[in-house]
Amino acid sequence: MKKVVFFFDLNKLHDAVENFNIQSFADKKVLIKLHMGEVKNKFFSKPDFVKHVVDELKKINAKPYLFDTTVAYLGLRSAKSGYEKVAKMHGFTPGKVGCGVVIDDKGISVKIENRDYEVAEHLFESTHIFAISHVKGHIATGMGGAIKNFGMGGVSKKSKINMHVGSKPRYTKDKCTYCGACAEVCPFTAIKVKDDSWNRNEASCFGCGVCVDSCEDNALSYKEADFQYVLACAAKACIQDKNVIYLNELKRIARSCDCDPFAGPVICPDIGYLVSDDPVAIDKASLDLINDVKKDIFEKENKVSPFKQIKFGEEIGLGSASYQLIDL
Numbered sequence: 001m002k003k004v005v006f007f008f009d010l011n012k013l014h015d016a017v018e019n020f021n022i023q024s025f026a027d028k029k030v031l032i033k034l035h036m037g038e039v040k041n042k043f044f045s046k047p048d049f050v051k052h053v054v055d056e057l058k059k060i061n062a063k064p065y066l067f068d069t070t071v072a073y074l075g076l077r078s079a080k081s082g083y084e085k086v087a088k089m090h091g092f093t094p095g096k097v098g099c100g101v102v103i104d105d106k107g108i109s110v111k112i113e114n115r116d117y118e119v120a121e122h123l124f125e126s127t128h129i130f131a132i133s134h135v136k137g138h139i140a141t142g143m144g145g146a147i148k149n150f151g152m153g154g155v156s157k158k159s160k161i162n163m164h165v166g167s168k169p170r171y172t173k174d175k176c177t178y179c180g181a182c183a184e185v186c187p188f189t190a191i192k193v194k195d196d197s198w199n200r201n202e203a204s205c206f207g208c209g210v211c212v213d214s215c216e217d218n219a220l221s222y223k224e225a226d227f228q229y230v231l232a233c234a235a236k237a238c239i240q241d242k243n244v245i246y247l248n249e250l251k252r253i254a255r256s257c258d259c260d261p262f263a264g265p266v267i268c269p270d271i272g273y274l275v276s277d278d279p280v281a282i283d284k285a286s287l288d289l290i291n292d293v294k295k296d297i298f299e300k301e302n303k304v305s306p307f308k309q310i311k312f313g314e315e316i317g318l319g320s321a322s323y324q325l326i327d328l
């Protein structure tokens, strides 16, 4: 069944969310899931835009709060107190946005497709969620949108690390023909193949899986699973059985993600805003709109196909890649 995705101007936000029964959010505590930006990143969703969503929720007497999780790499955002400082630094204060900020560092285990994912406590306990996803490129997944907002941004540090480590390649020497195809496609030049030697620099590998897909001799497999597969599974762990409205912001579409201090340059002109009740449909619509303007720009920039997360999302029942785009 085709899912509906609305394309709208910000002044039509009210009409856009009315189509997805925002009235059912009335009087409820509403978690707004978003990324509040790494230090020095310039492209994340801005407080003045986020305030439009907060105001819309307040109109129906909902009690919204902004929410994100700590990160697994070193830096201020790896601790709750540090991320709270960054949020404040980036203007996410009650005075500017109209609600408070909560950062989670703990998770509760949820099993999806026989693997455990630790969903952040607040997300786990929420019944009503509003997702604001800034759409941009990503070095390991090609693109980051609604699926990534939850699949990585909604889980604990332990799950983030497990997902990254488990998606690194496993090498089977006996099957290797030393053709060098994997070394050629690796976006991070982590693999070196010379004569009959094969080496991978563990520290340079982001687990994007491009080398695994390129090996025709099955000498490479995943330690556990494709990163975009576990991303879709983790997103499902976060949102299943909940009321969620997804808003994708297709503006300041940078090469890399909001976790990257040097995410630029912008690689596609601003497109606008989408809203839906399906994370797969809204990400597929975002990708299609971007490809209409800049064909295959994420693959060209990041050397990773972002369509895998859409395909896996559909396969595991996270949502539908089939959609109808309606211009409001």
Ligand code: SF4
Pocket: 175, 176, 177, 178, 179, 180, 181, 182, 183, 193, 198, 214, 215, 216, 217, 218, 219, 220
């Ligand atoms: S692509 Fe496969 S067979 Fe070729 S060098 Fe890499 S691991 Fe070996």
Ligand code: SF4
Pocket: 167, 168, 169, 185, 186, 187, 188, 189, 190, 191, 200, 204, 205, 206, 207, 208, 209, 210, 211, 212
């Ligand atoms: S998983 Fe990605 S980063 Fe790691 S070696 Fe393979 S292609 Fe390179």
